[in-house]
Amino acid sequence: xxxxxxxxxxxxxxxxxxxxxxxxxxxxxxxxxxxxxxxxxxxxxxxxxxxxxxxxxxxxxxxxxxxxxxxxxxxxxxxxxxxxxxxxxxxxxxxxxxxxxxxxxxxxxxxxxxxxxxxxxxxxxxxxxxxxxxxxxxxxxxxxxxxxxxxxxxxxxxxxxxxxxxxxxxxxxxxxxxxxxxxxxxxxxxxxxxxxxxxxxxxxxxxxxxxxxxxxxxxxxxxxxxxxxxxxxxxxxxxxxxxxxxxxxxxxxxxxxxxxxxxxxxxxxxxxxxxxxxxxxxxxxxxxxxxxxxxxxxxxxxxxx
Ligand code: GLU
Numbered sequence: 001x002x003x004x005x006x007x008x009x010x011x012x013x014x015x016x017x018x019x020x021x022x023x024x025x026x027x028x029x030x031x032x033x034x035x036x037x038x039x040x041x042x043x044x045x046x047x048x049x050x051x052x053x054x055x056x057x058x059x060x061x062x063x064x065x066x067x068x069x070x071x072x073x074x075x076x077x078x079x080x081x082x083x084x085x086x087x088x089x090x091x092x093x094x095x096x097x098x099x100x101x102x103x104x105x106x107x108x109x110x111x112x113x114x115x116x117x118x119x120x121x122x123x124x125x126x127x128x129x130x131x132x133x134x135x136x137x138x139x140x141x142x143x144x145x146x147x148x149x150x151x152x153x154x155x156x157x158x159x160x161x162x163x164x165x166x167x168x169x170x171x172x173x174x175x176x177x178x179x180x181x182x183x184x185x186x187x188x189x190x191x192x193x194x195x196x197x198x199x200x201x202x203x204x205x206x207x208x209x210x211x212x213x214x215x216x217x218x219x220x221x222x223x224x225x226x227x228x229x230x231x232x233x234x235x236x237x238x239x240x241x242x243x244x245x246x247x248x249x250x251x252x253x254x255x256x257x258x259x260x261x262x263x264x265x266x267x268x269x270x271x272x273x274x275x276x277x278x279x280x281x282x283x284x285x286x287x288x289x290x291x292x293x294x295x296x297x298x299x300x301x302x303x304x305x
Pocket of ligand 1: 120137138139140185187188189190226227252
C-alpha cells in the first residue's frame with residue numbers, strides 16, 4: 001500500500017454511476033461523535049442525500065434497494081470509532097459517520113441504516129454470509145482478507161500501538177514486550193502481528209478490545225495492543241489510569257468491507273470517498289469524532305486495486 005498518506009485524487013474517477021449530491025439533507029440523529037479529548041463536540045454533521053442513484057450490476061445495491069435499507073457491520077465498544085450508547089442504543093464515532101456518508105451517497109438517509117454489531121473475527125463471515133451489506137469497523141485492508149472479501153478505501157490510516165497503565169515505564173514499544181502479558185483481539189491484524197513478529201510477548205486474546213482494557217486496569221495484563229486510533233479513545237476515557245505509548249509500528253489502512261466481486265459497489269464507494277475528501281464531508285466527519293484526539297491526518301488516497 002504505497003502513498004496511502006498522500007492526497008492524490010484520481011482525476012478520472014470511474015464513472016460507474018452518477019452520484020448526484022443535490023438531494024435533501026440527511027440529518028443524523030446520533031449526536032455526540034465521541035470527541036475523545038473531552039472538548040464539546042461540534043454539532044452533528046449532515047450529509048447531502050443523493051437522488052436518482054442507480055448502480056447497475058451491483059448485487060449489493062439490488063439487495064439494499066429491495067430491503068429499503070442498508071445493513072452495516074460496525075464496532076460497538078470503540079470510543080471515537082464505533083460505540084453504541086448503552087442507554088439510547090445509538091451508535092457514534094468516525095466509522096458511524098463514514099457509514100452515514102456512504103449511505104447518503106447511495107441515496108439513503110441515516111434512518112435507512114441498520115447497524116449490526118461486529119467483532120474483529122466475524123467481519124469476513126458476516127460479509128460472506130450476507131448478514132451485512134458492508135462492514136465499516138476499523139477494518140484493515142490486507143491481501144489475506146482480500147481473498148474472501150473486497151474493500152473500498154482506505155478512508156483512514158491508523159497504526160498499531162500500545163496502551164499501558166499511566167505509571168508504566170518499561171513498555172515503550174513492541175521490542176519491550178518480551179515476557180509481558182499483552183492483550184489483543186482474535187481475528188485482528190495486531191494480534192497476528194504480535195504472534196508472528198514478537199513471539200516473546202505473552203499474547204492473551206478476547207473477542208473485543210473493551211475486555212482487554214478491563215484486563216489492563218485490573219492488572220491482569222501489562223498492555224493492550226491494537227490501532228492507535230482505537231487506543232486513544234480508551235485512554236481519553238481514563239486519562240489518569242491509561243496512556244498510549246505513541247510509537248506506531250504498522251500501517252492499518254481502514255477499508256469498507258464488501259462482498260467479494262461487487263466491483264460496481266466498490267467503485268461507487270471509492271468515488272464517494274474521493275468526493276467526500278474534496279467536498280469537505282470527510283473532514284466534517286473526522287473533526288466531529290476522532291478530531292478531538294489532537295491528530296489531524298491527511299485523508300488517504302483510495303486504492304483502486
Ligand atoms: N484494524 C485492525 C484489524 O482490522 C485492528 C482493529 C480491529 O480489530 O478492528 O484487524
